[in-house]
Amino acid sequence: MSASSATTAGVTGPDVRHSATARVNKHKADWRGWKFMWPFALVFIFVFIIPICYAIYISFFKKQMIGGTKFVGFENYARLLGDTQFWSSVGRVALFTCVQVPIMLFLAAMMALALDSMKLHGTKFFRISTFLPYAVPAVVSTLIWGFVYGAKYGLVGSLNDVLGTNLDLFAPNILLASIGNIVTWEFTGYNMLIFYSSLSTIPHSLYEAASIDGASEWQIVKSIKLPELKGSLAITVIFSIIGSFQLFNEPSILQNMVPGNAITTYYTPNMYAYNLSFSGNQSNYAAALAITMAVITMAIAYAVQLNSMKEQMK
């Protein structure tokens, strides 16, 4: 009872003063916002801010089996600069991003446009079934694809037997493309949905006006729909870049399915960090790696965003 009255007083209090001084109210409103914020802020600080600060903190130390833990300043970062394994993994995910992301987003945009054209039968079925792979856990879908790719006992193996070919999708030089195919399969539907939802915000009156003006379907796509997609394109590009720089599940599951050792322990930056900290006893160095990767990814995402903002200003 007293609590509720106190709350009422708290809420009405500033309102009473509201008419008196507008400037005070501004500050009060700030505090009131925090009351609504705290459940989120608390979780945010504990699961996001503190772990990141902790990672930055431990990245300045070095833990050794002989000698224990000592402060080393930026030594871990300096070592990272000269670590060829690290840069080879960064190069690999960068290449992956440059090739896989455009293909996936192009497919997603095409699907969204097709769905939005209203000329397809079974739109609902199509929409759900393209989105479904996103709902399958990455581990499961990688296993499924791994069995499909198998050159000895998989579907590819059976095809090879029938056609007399010698296709091996696990060969080291095309392995990255095979992983790209899995990721594309997983995430095209998700991106399609983002595109589709932004297309569905276009008022129908625009289409009507366009058709009264005698615009063809292609002109409608070019002049109305594609410009509308630009905004969501920036978002999907940023999500996809972040996603592929963090590539981990697919290669680590495939590691034991691929003949030989085409997937090394430093295949992607995340795998490298994982191996360093869990089997290499180098969690400090792994933290430095993680921070560096975060900075690289943020820089790229920021560049993309700046670029798209410039585009929208035009």
Next chain:
Amino acid sequence: MRNIKRIVAATAAVATLVGLAACGSSSNDSSANKGDADKAELVFWGWDSGNSMKQIIANFEKANPGITVKFNNTGTAEKTSTALSNAIAAGNGAPDVVMLEDPTVTQFAVTDGLVDLSEFGADKLADDFAAGPWNKLQYNNKPYALPIDSGPEMFFYNKAVFDKAGVDGESIKTWDDYYEAAKKIRATGSYITNLAGTSGDYQPFTAQIWQAGAQPWKVDGEKITINMTKDAGMQRYIKFVQKLIDEDLVDTKTPNWSDDWNRELNDGTIASLTIGAWMPINLMTGAPDQAGNWRVAQLPQWEEGQQVSAEDGGSALAVVKLSKNQAAAYKFVEYMTHGDGAQEMADTGTFPSLKKILQSDSFTDPTTEGNKKTNDYFGGQNVNEVLAEAAQRPTEKFQYLPYNPYAQSTYGDEVSKAYTKEITLEQALTNYGKKLAEQGEQQGYTVTVK
């Protein structure tokens, strides 16, 4: 105003971190955490492959009424050692007793995470255990864990495939015989075995070089000597395996423990394995179509007339230094490895390391239910008799690196290149040695590479 709040928040966060870090670096210097040997609540981390831990613990508690044991199934060896190193780093949350894979014991002993069990008289038990597992658990000549099982390296072969190639598996006594057999088996389309150089092949690799008498890693306190190629034992191993790769006598595309591996064992493409004595149960489940065809024999020797064995795998129980109940914890370890628990473990499928059990009649009795099932799969052979003989063969001393998990996970990165024929095995092992040396230096060791 807003900035001030931010600063306050940041300071608070940093303060929390410093607090955390302080926990992290608090070292435990008390060695007098023995506690009451008859009254304690123990926490035990481990995995339960025989699905029998609950029963064994209940029996222990009955025999020691003051002690209760809480078993946390940590799943796999890798997860257990990761969790343990995190708990030790944090300074709390560690168990009293932990199950570890043999080669990781040294790592924890070096970093002062485990109790030297000779404090409780465990050093006097040396002669009761098979030499292979016992030798692996010593650091500075002190036992830091007691073995619960062992894995003498064996030669498993598929008799049906061998017959087709006109090879008698029993007559393969040396690695030269093995090479001749490999050629005949390759002519039928099968491979004598698979070698792919991935991290899953690391354990058989160490077992094989161990048997060859190699000493690639020598650890002496803070000094490590790495000699991956010039050691005489390594030389004969390298020459032999290189020959198998060059002449296409081994399947270099199928890594151990992959799906393809099980399928090839099941359809006869892979005709034999040199692997630990714990393999029968895996063959029975992984290659059901070959029931009745597999046989087991002693490992081929490098020189005729020798009887040298080596160990592949195996796990052990250790007492964690952070424990406040070390005396009671040791009591439990002793019960599980050396006392009545060891027999119960053996009865539920663990391959024993205790000589008493290995030599007992019931272990090789073909009429027990477990033995009968295994022997049927092996075409009526008395499997445990062969395995028990191997377990009691002498082994050379062999040292793993104190950072064995790293050595295992990165083995494939370098060595697999020899199996895809990008470089020679000698070159691959040289590169591997360099990488291991780098890791050693990162960990504060003084490393010499030969």
